[in-house]
Amino acid sequence: xxxxxxxxxxxxxxxxxxxxxxxxxxxxxxxxxxxxxxxxxxxxxxxxxxxxxxxxxxxxxxxxxxxxxxxxxxxxxxxxxxxxxxxxxxxxxxxxxxxxxxxxxxxxxxxxxxxx
Amino acid sequence: xxxxxxxxxxxxxxxxxxxxxxxxxxxxxxxxxxxxxxxxxxxxxxxxxxxxxxxxxxxxxxxxxxxxxxxxxxxxxxxxxxxxxxxxxxxxxxxxxxxxxxxxxxxxxx
Numbered sequence: 332x333x334x335x336x337x338x339x340x341x342x343x344x345x346x347x348x349x350x351x352x353x354x355x356x357x358x359x360x361x362x363x364x365x366x367x368x369x370x371x372x373x374x375x376x377x378x379x380x381x382x383x384x385x386x387x388x389x390x391x392x393x394x395x396x397x398x399x400x401x402x403x404x405x406x407x408x409x410x411x412x413x414x415x416x417x418x419x420x421x422x423x424x425x426x427x428x429x430x431x432x433x434x435x436x437x438x439x440x441x442x443x444x445x446x447x
Numbered sequence: 448x449x450x451x452x453x454x455x456x457x458x459x460x461x462x463x464x465x466x467x468x469x470x471x472x473x474x475x476x477x478x479x480x481x482x483x484x485x486x487x488x489x490x491x492x493x494x495x496x497x498x499x500x501x502x503x504x505x506x507x508x509x510x511x512x513x514x515x516x517x518x519x520x521x522x523x524x525x526x527x528x529x530x531x532x533x534x535x536x537x538x539x540x541x542x543x544x545x546x547x548x549x550x551x552x553x554x555x556x557x
Contacts, residue, residue, distance in 0.1 A: 335489070372533055373450065374490070374547040387544050421489050435480075436545065438489030 334358050337422050337439040344412055345447055351408045352442045354422030362386070363405035364436065365397060366421040374421070380405055412446045419443050451536055451548035459554045466523040468551045470536030475516035476546075478539040481508075484550075485532045493534075494521070526555050 335356045344350050356363060364387075365377040379387035383399045394410045405422060422439040453470045460466060470479070478497055482490035494505050496512035496519060503510055509522045519536055536548040 372484075372550045372552075374535065376544045379544065389544075423489070435492045435495065438491070440487070441489050 335422055335424055335437050335439040337420075337442050339442060340440060341443050341445075343445045343447065346412055346414060348412050349408070349410045350412060350444070351406055352420055352422075352444070353404070353406045354439060355404050356422075356424040356437070357403065358424055358426075358437060360424040360426045360437075361402055362425050363399065363402070364423040364425075365405065365407050366423060366438075368419040368421060368441070370418070378405075378407075409444075412444075414446050417444055417446045451538055451546055453534075453536055453548040453551050455551060456549070457552040457554070459556065460526055462526060462528060462555055462557050464526055466526055466530070466553060467520065468522075468534060469518060469520045470538075470548045471518045472538055472546075473517070474540070476538035476540050477516065479510070479512050479519040480537040480539070480545070481510050481519070481521050482535040482537060482547075483532050484535065490535055523553075526553075528555050528557060531555050 337354045362381045364379045366374050367377055368374050377389055377391045378397045380399045382402050396408045399405045419441045421441045423436040425436040451470050451472050480495050481493045483493050484490045494503050494510040499512055499516050500514050501512040507524045511520045533550045533552050535550050537545045539545050
């Protein structure tokens with residue numbers, strides 16, 4: 332069974348469109364995250380939710396809106412897609428937020444978003 | 448945003464060789480993590496370090512939490528082809544967000 336699953340794995344779309352990426356974790360974790368990995372493979376956190384509440388909101392354009400219907404799901408909706416949004420987006424989860432001894436964050440396989 | 452510097456940026460080595468990489472920060476952390484990312488996959492945790500000076504092993508991998516709390520090191524002994532991938536360090540201060548390093552790409556030739 333996949334611990335953190337994201338859909339879709341690949342997403343190709345035109346500029347200006349609105350798209351969503353879904354994430355589900357079956358680990359019973361309280362905290363979920365969205366990370367963005369650019370073409371140089373730099374990984375940066377975008378959002379963090381703990382028990383459906385927004386904890387971390389990095390400097391991300393407000394075209395990006397996370398939604399957590401329950402603690403096992405964290406979806407990412409992106410409005411008015413731009414070329415610069417092309418990247419791999421990773422969902423992750425951890426137990427009770429990060430910090431010893433539960434520091435491990437489990438990552439999904441990623442969603443490769445290409446905006447044309 | 449803050450990023451940790453990893454070196455080397457890439458390594459091309461022969462199977463059986465040992466590998467060393469490091470990660471440095473301008474600020475201190477109290478947790479250091481090492482992740483590996485295979486092509487087309489998400490990062491997977493290899494080793495977690497929670498104490499300055501700590502040395503921890505996981506099979507052929509050994510990582511150390513630098514005594515200054517501003518650096519960490521990862522060694523891989525007797526590399527094999529499946530060690531290929533990108534290795535990321537990540538640092539954390541208390542329960543703040545994880546800051547990831549710039550990555551070290553490892554290529555192993557048979």
